[in-house]
Amino acid sequence: MRTPLNLVTPMSNAEVTSRLRIEPLQARHAPLLFEALADPRIYEYIPDAPHATVDSLIERYAFLEDGAPAGVDEVWLNWALQRLDTAAYIGTLQATVTPDSHASIGYVLTPPAWGEGFATEACRWLVDALRERFVLDEIRASVDVRNHRSLRILERLGFDRAGTDASELRGEATTDFHYRLARTDRTRARRRQ
Numbered sequence: 001m002r003t004p005l006n007l008v009t010p011m012s013n014a015e016v017t018s019r020l021r022i023e024p025l026q027a028r029h030a031p032l033l034f035e036a037l038a039d040p041r042i043y044e045y046i047p048d049a050p051h052a053t054v055d056s057l058i059e060r061y062a063f064l065e066d067g068a069p070a071g072v073d074e075v076w077l078n079w080a081l082q083r084l085d086t087a088a089y090i091g092t093l094q095a096t097v098t099p100d101s102h103a104s105i106g107y108v109l110t111p112p113a114w115g116e117g118f119a120t121e122a123c124r125w126l127v128d129a130l131r132e133r134f135v136l137d138e139i140r141a142s143v144d145v146r147n148h149r150s151l152r153i154l155e156r157l158g159f160d161r162a163g164t165d166a167s168e169l170r171g172e173a174t175t176d177f178h179y180r181l182a183r184t185d186r187t188r189a190r191r192r193q
Contacts, residue, residue, distance in 0.1 A: 017125050019085065020118060025078035025092060026065050030057035032089040033080060036110040045144035046108070047169060073099050075134075081109070081122055090118060093126050101137040103130050107153075119153050127157060127181065139181040144174055154179045 091109035
């Protein structure tokens with residue numbers, strides 16, 4: 001029997017991949033990530049904006065630290081990404097799991113980490129972690145059609161393009177591609193064990 005989503009708690013342990021330490025996001029990460037996430041290039045294709053102060057980022061991360069608020073029938077999961085070789089914090093990962101057995105993912109990395117494979121490594125870990133913890137029919141992501149780096153990451157991970165939607169970004173009409181990664185037979189078999 002699956003645990004109802006409103007009873008699922010955020011993940012509390014750090015994980016390690018070949019080049020990253022992936023830690024559950026906490027308010028303490030704000031000073032460690034503030035400068036890395038201040039680069040305006042990060043926000044070219046996403047609706048977020050850099051936080052003006054460390055205190056505002058601390059407030060945001062404190063809000064996210066405990067997961068979805070009471071009464072919201074979703075699971076919110078957030079992580080900080082740290083390079084193992086330099087100990088630098090380079091970005092965040094997010095996932096929202098909904099009652100209809102779907103998850104949506106997102107990621108933000110600082111430009112010096114772009115093109116190094118960190119986003120692919122982190123997202124591969126995230127997909128595996130979500131599949132281990134939840135029974136999901138699919139994992140979804142939406143990306144501005146101009147964000148070629150993110151499009152390549154999702155395609156490299158096996159996501160399929162599922163359609164487009166008209167969108168708006170800072171008052172400008174845009175288009176988003178929707179991607180999905182369906183549950184595989186291997187995942188179904190693992191769930192039966």
